[in-house]
Amino acid sequence: MLQFVCADIETNEVNDNSTPEYMIQGVRVYPNDRHCVLVGGLCVHTSDCNLPTTNKGLCPTSAHLGVECCYELPVRPAPCAQHLGACMRSCNPSIQRPATDCENGEVCCVLMNK
Secondary structure (H helix, E strand, O other), X not given: OOOOOOOOOOOOOOOOOOOOOEEEOOEEEXXXXXXXXXXXXXXXXXXXXXXXXXXXOOOOOOHHHOEEEEEEOOOOOEOHHXXXXXXXXXXXXXXXXXXXXXXXXXXXXXXXXX
């Protein structure tokens, strides 16, 4: 299940660190610190980041694990739900993602809202 992290507009507090880590697009996301959330990033391991923020140290809670704030994640094979998608017979190639759980020739298609 995908979890969202939000900063309270009054206090600038984000979800506490008791929130379990989760995966998105096959990348482990660590507890987000306030400063990273405020710039629109996610706390991930530096090796899992395609576009890091220009400021370092925005994820101090997990910094000892090699975690930094990141704007863009790579797309890696993962369960289709982590790509916010569903396994289908076909869809436009531009919304297909590499899934580990689609079977019988199905592909993972990112679900779109109209």
